[in-house]
Amino acid sequence: MSDDSNLLSVKDLSIDFLQEKTAVRAVDQVSFDVKKGEVLGIVGESGSGKSVTVTSILKLLPENARYTEGSISFKSEELLSMKEKQLRKLRGNEISMIFQDPMTSLNPVFTVENQLVEAIRLHAKLSRKKARQEAIRLLQIVGIQEPEKRIKLYPHEFSGGMRQRVMIAMAISSSPSLLIADEPTTALDVTVQKQIIDLLKELQQKINTSIIFITHDLEVVADLADRLLIMYGGQIVESGPAKTIFANPLHPYTRLLIEAIPHGNKKSGRLPTIEGNVPSLSEIPQDVCRFKERIPWIPDQAHEINPKLREVEPEHFVRCTCYKHFWMKEAHEKK
Amino acid sequence: MKVNRLLKYTAKRIVDLIPTLFLVAVIIFMITRMIPGDPASTMLGPQASVKEINNLREQMGLNEPKLHQFIEYLKDLVHLNVGYSYVYKRPVVDLIMERFPNTIILTLFALVISLVVGVTAGIISAVKKGTWWDYVFTILSLVGVSVPVFWLGIMLVLFFSVELGWFPSTGMGDISLGFSDYFSHLILPGVTLATIPMATFSRITRSSMLEVLEQNYIKTAKAKGLQARWIICKHALKNAMTPILTVLGMQVSSMLGGAVLTETIYSWPGMGRLIVDAINKRDFVVVQGTVLFLALLFVLVNLAIDLLYKVVNPKISLGKVAK
Ligand SMILES: Nc1ncnc2c1ncn2[C@@H]1O[C@H](COP(=O)(O)OP(=O)(O)OP(=O)(O)O)[C@@H](O)[C@H]1O
Numbered sequence: 001m002s003d004d005s006n007l008l009s010v011k012d013l014s015i016d017f018l019q020e021k022t023a024v025r026a027v028d029q030v031s032f033d034v035k036k037g038e039v040l041g042i043v044g045e046s047g048s049g050k051s052v053t054v055t056s057i058l059k060l061l062p063e064n065a066r067y068t069e070g071s072i073s074f075k076s077e078e079l080l081s082m083k084e085k086q087l088r089k090l091r092g093n094e095i096s097m098i099f100q101d102p103m104t105s106l107n108p109v110f111t112v113e114n115q116l117v118e119a120i121r122l123h124a125k126l127s128r129k130k131a132r133q134e135a136i137r138l139l140q141i142v143g144i145q146e147p148e149k150r151i152k153l154y155p156h157e158f159s160g161g162m163r164q165r166v167m168i169a170m171a172i173s174s175s176p177s178l179l180i181a182d183e184p185t186t187a188l189d190v191t192v193q194k195q196i197i198d199l200l201k202e203l204q205q206k207i208n209t210s211i212i213f214i215t216h217d218l219e220v221v222a223d224l225a226d227r228l229l230i231m232y233g234g235q236i237v238e239s240g241p242a243k244t245i246f247a248n249p250l251h252p253y254t255r256l257l258i259e260a261i262p263h264g265n266k267k268s269g270r271l272p273t274i275e276g277n278v279p280s281l282s283e284i285p286q287d288v289c290r291f292k293e294r295i296p297w298i299p300d301q302a303h304e305i306n307p308k309l310r311e312v313e314p315e316h317f318v319r320c321t322c323y324k325h326f327w328m329k330e331a332h333e334k335k
Numbered sequence: 336m337k338v339n340r341l342l343k344y345t346a347k348r349i350v351d352l353i354p355t356l357f358l359v360a361v362i363i364f365m366i367t368r369m370i371p372g373d374p375a376s377t378m379l380g381p382q383a384s385v386k387e388i389n390n391l392r393e394q395m396g397l398n399e400p401k402l403h404q405f406i407e408y409l410k411d412l413v414h415l416n417v418g419y420s421y422v423y424k425r426p427v428v429d430l431i432m433e434r435f436p437n438t439i440i441l442t443l444f445a446l447v448i449s450l451v452v453g454v455t456a457g458i459i460s461a462v463k464k465g466t467w468w469d470y471v472f473t474i475l476s477l478v479g480v481s482v483p484v485f486w487l488g489i490m491l492v493l494f495f496s497v498e499l500g501w502f503p504s505t506g507m508g509d510i511s512l513g514f515s516d517y518f519s520h521l522i523l524p525g526v527t528l529a530t531i532p533m534a535t536f537s538r539i540t541r542s543s544m545l546e547v548l549e550q551n552y553i554k555t556a557k558a559k560g561l562q563a564r565w566i567i568c569k570h571a572l573k574n575a576m577t578p579i580l581t582v583l584g585m586q587v588s589s590m591l592g593g594a595v596l597t598e599t600i601y602s603w604p605g606m607g608r609l610i611v612d613a614i615n616k617r618d619f620v621v622v623q624g625t626v627l628f629l630a631l632l633f634v635l636v637n638l639a640i641d642l643l644y645k646v647v648n649p650k651i652s653l654g655k656v657a658k
Pocket residue numbers: 017019026044045046047048049050051052053062064100183216280281
């Protein structure tokens with residue numbers, strides 16, 4: 001069932017990490033598509049497997065990672081069986097990635113110019129001088145003031161927000177068809193966060209790039225993403241068009257995430273968070289609802305054994321039966 | 336502007352060296368006076384009469400009180416005069432200038448082999464971590480740092496000169512006899528002197544590279560679509576340089592010292608031999624001069640390394656280096 005409008009199609013992808021003698025599953029049977037010009041938001045708490053999922057697309061996972069099953073096809077070509085040489089042609093060219101931590105993602109011993117020009121010249125046959133002009137233009141686009149002067153600086157002379165802008169400039173230098181942004185704003189303060197998101201939105205409209213945007217804050221993708229993937233414990237627990245999910249969130253996890261979004265009118269001082277922690281990979285229950293322990297007030301019978309993703313309305317998928325029986329603990333407990 | 340600051344910093348550091356060198360001068364003066372045996376009688380041999388010996392002592396200034404001798408020595412130093420050798424009947428400066436190039440050639444040659452081979456082996460070990468390449472290099476470098484230089488020198492001579500006859504076992508080549516004569520004399524002492532630094536460079540490069548290869552900017556470089564080889568040689572190596580430089584500084588210093596041993600094994604006419612001969616002949620003036628000269632070299636090497644840090648790592652400011 002190959003659909004031409006799909007730029008990227010991930011099918012039943014499972015990824016294990018080998019640790020000493022055991023293997024732990026970080027990504028479990030994940031499937032999703034990204035269409036041309038579309039923004040896919042991937043949301044989940046820390047450790048839910050978001051970075052591993054998207055890093056696997058460029059095959060940049062560390063050596064102890066194993067692609068146990070599934071397929072990743074980009075423009076109808078299978079990436080998992082692709083040779084390193086071909087992959088290199090895609091990396092930074094067709095598919096670009098902005099990493100989670102802007103503070104450490106740039107090489108500290110080379111100037112911004114050096115690193116930007118390197119990226120530009122790798123995929124376009126430009127003279128050093130032309131590439132430098134292009135680099136300055138890109139820095140201007142991503143909103144760096146006085147780019148001619150700043151381009152000569154080293155990364156440590158830039159703030160976190162500026163470094164992330166440099167990363168974005170680098171990522172868009174080849175006008176990629178797919179831009180993967182892994183929590184591009186998490187390390188930054190709120191105002192910079194908003195600027196970066198606006199910038200990505202603008203770029204997406206200008207060059208019609210598809211974007212995979214990762215965050216653990218649903219609010220951030222609320223007006224950016226066309227479709228959403230909610231991940232928990234390495235699995236997708238809910239997916240569908242963003243509008244549908246915001247209008248009708250089903251999975252308890254999604255509902256708690258939405259509940260956690262602070263609303264402008266009722267600032268309660270502290271952000272509401274979901275109680276409990278994401279279980280570590282080795283202690284994740286395999287054949288029951290992984291979210292079960294986080295909602296202990298829901299009776300066991302509400303969950304199913306080996307929970308499956310079900311399409312409950314067109315394009316809207318949700319895992320486990322527990323969503324039918326879910327109620328908010330806070331509402332119930334209000335004294 | 337930056338060059339200016341660099342020059343100022345260098346000038347300040349050089350001025351700072353004076354107390355260090357003064358201290359070295361004091362210590363080496365005291366140590367040479369503690370060596371048992373009298374220079375004059377050593378020079379004149381067992382047949383000399385007491386009178387002859389006493390005359391020479393008078394001439395050499397050895398009959399003056401120690402403190403007076405020391406003050407004279409310092410006075411000469413201030414005038415950049417390191418003294419006159421009665422044994423060689425020549426100014427010490429001439430002796431140093433004659434021998435020093437030989438030591439530098441040997442040390443530089445050994446340094447180049449040890450850096451090239453050591454760093455390359457370290458990079459390969461790191462990149463191919465856990466493969467047999469890595470194991471072989473790790474074992475070799477463990478052996479390399481622990482093998483006694485003297486023993487290694489003798490083994491190399493036994494095998495390559497005595498057994499195979501490939502390389503001469505002693506002396507320095509003559510460039511007028513052609514490059515190959517010169518080079519073949521350099522090989523064995525060079526390799527002997529290079530062994531420990533080579534192994535050390537290999538180990539430090541491996542561990543430094545392993546750490547750097549884990550960093551996020553390496554992932555960024557891969558995500559750009561760069562070739563692995565380029566990532567290693569450009570992005571990783573320059574970052575891995577700082578610890579390598581630290582070790583380089585220590586190794587150059589100890590190689591200058593290690594040259595004493597190597598030069599003795601191979602009768603290499605360098606500074607090391609000069610010192611050993613001077614000690615045997617109780618030629619204090621030469622010992623003082625050469626040791627002080629080596630000390631100067633040590634501190635200059637360390638200064639150069641500090642400046643190199645700045646080149647390799649833009650985050651290091653000159654002020655921080657000073658501390
Ligand atoms: N190299 C590795 N070896 C072993 N386990 C790993 C490795 N990398 C990631 N993991 C595990 O995979 C799981 C998913 O990690 P991932 O980085 O994808 O989370 P994430 O959703 O991106 O979280 P965050 O919001 O903190 O970035 C985590 O439990 C993590 O411990």
